[in-house]
Amino acid sequence: MRRVGPFMIAVVVLAACVAVVYGVVGRRPTVTQPIAFNHTVHVGEASLACVDCHADAGTRRDAGLPKKQVCLDCHDPDSEAGKHPQKDKLFSFAKGDGEIPWIRVAVTRPDVFFSHRRHVAAAKIDCLGCHIGQPRLAAPPSTVRLVMPMTACIECHKRNAVSTDCLVCHR
Numbered sequence: 001m002r003r004v005g006p007f008m009i010a011v012v013v014l015a016a017c018v019a020v021v022y023g024v025v026g027r028r029p030t031v032t033q034p035i036a037f038n039h040t041v042h043v044g045e046a047s048l049a050c051v052d053c054h055a056d057a058g059t060r061r062d063a064g065l066p067k068k069q070v071c072l073d074c075h076d077p078d079s080e081a082g083k084h085p086q087k088d089k090l091f092s093f094a095k096g097d098g099e100i101p102w103i104r105v106a107v108t109r110p111d112v113f114f115s116h117r118r119h120v121a122a123a124k125i126d127c128l129g130c131h132i133g134q135p136r137l138a139a140p141p142s143t144v145r146l147v148m149p150m151t152a153c154i155e156c157h158k159r160n161a162v163s164t165d166c167l168v169c170h171r
């Protein structure tokens, strides 16, 4: 047992390192969204609120990505077709049956439990408290990225006297 113990610890540590490297650094393929959506224009010029498009943020775990009808409420193929290549992509999705296949890029680690409802509805934290750069994005990010490091979650929990027990987040 004495010789197996340290060996097993080394194996577990190595496995954990490999898992972390592959999980966080390794899994960063380039992402090309189906439409090069522009947050700056929609939050600025079009004066939309975040929840107009991410409608589930106050009620569910995931904030959700917009259905095409949300876009088509403002963009009309009859008057706008042929005026902008990205709008034309929207209009071709509009003709098809399916939804726009948006790809998720803002994530946390797979073993971490995070609920939007809990933070947005119960704790009343503004979206920009955690997604501060989003309104400045004129084009979608090209890689998957962690929304925030663990230290940022824990700092705010401490400030608000919320539990920082490992198992509250790592489930």
Ligand code: HEC
Binding pocket: 033, 037, 038, 039, 042, 043, 048, 049, 050, 051, 052, 053, 054, 065, 066, 102, 103, 104, 105, 106, 107, 127, 128, 131, 134, 135, 139, 140, 141
């Ligand atoms: C007109 C609709 C619209 C509005 C308004 C909008 N978004 Fe988005 N949002 C999108 C679409 C479409 C995507 C997916 C494409 C992309 O990443 O740009 C997205 C992506 C995101 C993502 C990355 C999600 C992922 O994993 O793909 C975050 C975070 C986000 N939005 C936050 C916000 C915040 C915060 C606001 C308010 C300041 C906001 N959005 C306003 C439509 C919108």
Ligand code: HEC
Binding pocket: 035, 036, 037, 038, 041, 042, 045, 046, 048, 053, 066, 070, 071, 072, 073, 074, 075, 084, 086, 087, 090
């Ligand atoms: C409340 C109305 C509104 C909604 C909803 C809306 N847009 Fe827009 N959109 C605008 C306005 C205003 C502009 C800026 C003027 C223009 O280019 O038509 C714009 C511009 C655009 C442009 C061209 C400008 C650029 O820089 O990319 C695209 C593409 C676009 N929107 C796609 C979308 C998509 C996709 C959705 C749904 C996720 C959406 N819009 C939802 C109002 C809206």
Ligand code: HEC
Binding pocket: 050, 051, 054, 057, 058, 061, 062, 063, 064, 065, 104, 105, 106, 107, 108, 109, 114, 116, 119, 120, 125, 126, 127, 128, 129, 130, 131, 147, 148
């Ligand atoms: C307390 C921090 C925090 C707040 C507040 C917050 N988010 Fe998030 N958001 C995150 C984290 C962490 C993730 C990654 C979650 C995951 O992978 O399950 C995320 C992911 C997302 C995504 C990716 C796709 C999805 O369906 O979840 C979108 C879109 C998003 N947030 C939008 C919003 C909007 C809009 C608001 C405000 C109404 C908001 N967030 C408020 C931390 C936050």
Ligand code: HEC
Binding pocket: 108, 112, 113, 114, 115, 118, 119, 122, 123, 125, 129, 130, 148, 152, 153, 154, 156, 157, 160, 162, 163, 168, 169
């Ligand atoms: C800006 C402050 C803030 C940030 C950042 C934040 N949280 Fe929270 N979190 C809170 C508050 C406040 C609550 C209590 C909400 C309530 O009243 O139900 C909470 C509650 C939770 C809960 C439920 C706790 C319980 O006891 O059941 C979990 C899980 C959680 N947060 C995970 C996360 C994770 C994971 C992150 C980082 C990705 C994060 N939080 C980032 C403020 C924050």
Ligand code: HEC
Binding pocket: 020, 024, 108, 109, 112, 146, 148, 149, 150, 151, 153, 154, 157, 163, 164, 165, 166, 167, 168, 169, 170
């Ligand atoms: C409030 C939520 C929260 C709590 C509490 C929490 N974590 Fe985390 N933890 C996260 C998030 C989010 C990540 C992913 C982001 C990152 O790696 O910084 C993470 C990542 C990690 C990682 C991977 C680090 C890396 O570099 O990839 C380890 C190990 C970890 N946590 C251990 C712990 C331990 C041990 C505790 C208890 C002492 C704990 N966590 C408490 C949210 C939390």
